[in-house]
Amino acid sequence: MxxxxxxxxxxxxxxxxxxxxxxxxxxxxxxxxxxxxxxxxxxxxxxxxxxxxxxxxxxxxxxxxxxxxxxxxxxxxxxxxxxxxxxxxxxxxxxxxxxxxxxxxxxxxxxxxxxxxxxxxxxxxxxxxxxSDQVSLGSLLLGGAAVAVVGIFGGLLAGALILNSKIKENRDDESNDTTYIEEYDFRTYSWGSSYRYG
CATH class of the missing domain: 3.90.1720.10 (endopeptidase domain like (from Nostoc punctiforme))
Incomplete structure (x- = not known):
């Protein structure tokens, strides 16, 4: 059929x-x-x-x-x-x-x-x-999508602020004889730091 x-x-x-x-x-x-x-x-x-x-x-x-x-x-x-x-x-x-x-x-x-x-x-x-149930369902789905988008952008913004503060810390440390270096290790997915003395 x-x-x-x-x-x-x-x-x-x-x-x-x-x-x-x-x-x-x-x-x-x-x-x-x-x-x-x-x-x-x-x-x-x-x-x-x-x-x-x-x-x-x-x-x-x-x-x-x-x-x-x-x-x-x-x-x-x-x-x-x-x-x-x-x-x-x-x-x-x-x-x-x-x-x-x-x-x-x-x-x-x-x-x-x-x-x-x-x-x-x-x-x-x-x-x-x-x-209208289909409007109510659509509103619920759109609301959920909006929350997800806000969450993603919020996470990106928080990450950018943290990165910016680490860069600022590095700049402040560069004024001393000792240089503090903050590096991201992509193998371990973590931040690492080291000091270089001038």
Missing amino acids: SFCSSITSHNAKVLKELEIGDLVEFSRHFYNHWGVFVGNEDIVHLIGCKNDWISGVQFIGEAIVKKENFWKVADGCKTKKNNSKDKTRRPRPPYQIERDACASVGKTENVHFLLNNCEHFASYLSYGKKS
């Missing part, structure tokens, strides 16, 4: 199990797109107005709420039913989710990939509160 046909059969199974009000996650290359299942193989989702380079994603700007066929939204990407937020939040009744989702079709919203994206929109319909 080819890769494409395995995705198609996987998505057909997901579609068969969907119930009205379920959140659906569409795996894209660099992010996951989200929508709400409203029955009849239809998904209501927030999508960028411009036809951007990653399946309609728009990082900042205007987006529109559309009601489209599941297969069109999937666009050959793997999908999954994702109601994982049900563990920490109480979902609204399915008829309210469907009603509000369909009422929002055609409306435009300003989107921002961190503050108001397609996952925020789908989460709001389902739980009455906007949230």
Whole structure:
């Protein structure tokens, strides 16, 4: 079985199990797109107005709420039913989710990939509160990377300050008849010192 046909059969199974009000996650290359299942193989989702380079994603700007066929939204990407937020939040009744989702079709919203994206929109319909786990995870990863970068540069700065103080000590000692030499031994990975008398 080819890769494409395995995705198609996987998505057909997901579609068969969907119930009205379920959140659906569409795996894209660099992010996951989200929508709400409203029955009849239809998904209501927030999508960028411009036809951007990653399946309609728009990082900042205007987006529109559309009601489209599941297969069109999937666009050959793997999908999954994702109601994982049900563990920490109480979902609204399915008829309210469907009603509000369909009422929002055609409306435009300003989107921002961190503050108001397609996952925020789908989460709001389902739980009455906007949230995005992929933004939270991204922020956590970026924060960890920032800490690592600060740690590396902090270590380099500390090393440079120590080296600078050793050079200064050598210069101060050069004014005497005795020269103090501090050398780094790359074989033992340690500093060594010696004195030369003038």
